[in-house]
Amino acid sequence: MTQTEEKKTGNGTKFKKVRSILLKIIGAIVIAIVLFLGIVYITNVISTNSEQKRIEPYGQHVSVDGKNMNVLIQGEGEETIVLLPGFGTATPALDFKLLIDELSPFYKVVAVEPFGYGLSDGTEKERTTENIVGEVHEALQQLNINRYMLMGHSIAGIYGIDYVSKYRNEVTAFVGIDSSVPTQPGMDVKLPIKKLELLKKSGLLRMMMKLGADPYASLAFDDKTVEQMKMISYKSMNNDTILNEMGHISSNFKGAHDLTFPKDLPLLLFVQANNEGIKEWIPLHEGQVKDSVHGKVITMDGSHYLHHTKFKEIAENVRAFMKEAK
Incomplete structure (x- = not known):
């Protein structure tokens, strides 16, 4: 070789x-x-x-479309406030707890957990605004709640404006907690629903949530409530019902584009003062109240979940606003 x-x-x-x-x-x-x-x-x-x-039960189940919708009622005031959550808030009734505790000495507070949220059942019905609004209204009807102030966080601003247009004779006022506006930009994007579904089913979502920052750190929630919220979040996050709702976000915003709140409806909007994602965030809300006979925008420093830190101020301002509106 x-x-x-x-x-x-x-x-x-x-x-x-x-x-x-x-x-x-x-x-x-x-x-x-x-x-x-x-x-x-x-x-x-x-x-x-x-x-x-x-997981410890709270609230009560109401039959809607043959399924159980969970509703928490606290307080015995003459006036009623119905609370609606923002998109993806896994445990609405517990997430609103700090605000509910401030409002319930003066009002009857009804926290509704739509299908897919909290302790409510899931549903195969499409998560269109029409279906969501109709289901919430049916739950209130089952509870004989026919006159109330509607208060909602985030995307409840979209469902709420549709709700008021359908059931104006029942709603005494609308209060938004950094609520969405039909004309806000960026709501036509396509969301990675399949990837989020995979994260949920694989267990990677749980791992990411455990490794991520604690969303309840430094907040006024007691330890037991935090533990319950985390366990329900692991169960509910990115379930099929919520992912279906995510898929309808763009069309739901589009459907609300031309809707406005009635001029004679008292309208109080608490708005995040420092929204870096949408520079015109405050003007958008000011535009919603400009034609209202009794409308007001109150800006607050804090996160999108203003009710986590500004619950006392929100409750105080709601009471003062409603006294002025009478």
Whole structure:
């Protein structure tokens, strides 16, 4: 064998060794990933089953479309406030707890958990504004609640404006907590619903939530409430009903585009003062109240969830506003 042939043979042997090592490394990485995903999935299943037994019921079930909708009622005031959550708020009645505690000495407060949220059942019915509004109204009818102030957070501004247009004779006022506006920009984007569904089913969503910042840190919630909210969040986040609602966000905003609140309806809007995502956030809300006979915008420093930190101020301003509106 010539020197050249020996060199080629040696190089070939080295290449085979390197290739073999690389294949082993790649195989080990693949096995590690599969094992990791398997552990994450199994942990999620076990944790979900365990937490399901530790979730404590609250509120009461109301039959709507043959399913159970959970509603929490607190307080015995002559006037009633109906609370509606923002999109994706996993445990509405508990999320509103700090505000409910401030309002309930003066009002009868009714926190509705739409299908897919909190302790309510899920549903296969499309999450259009029409269906969501109709279901909430049916729940209130079942409870013989026929006259009330409607108060809603975030996307409840879209459902609320439609609700008022349908049931104006029942609603005494609308109060928005950093509520959505039909004409706000950026609501026509396509959302990665399939990816979010995969995150939920694989258990990766739970892991991300556990590793992420605690959303309740430094807030006034007691430890037991925080524990319950977290367990229900793991259960409810990105469920099929909420993902269906996500898929309808763009069309629901489009459907509300030309709707306005009635001029004679008292309209109070609490608005985040420092919304960096939408520069015209405050003017958009000012535009909603400009033609109201009794309308007011109150800006507040805080996160989108203003009721987590400004619950006392919100309750005080609601009471003062409604006294002025009479």
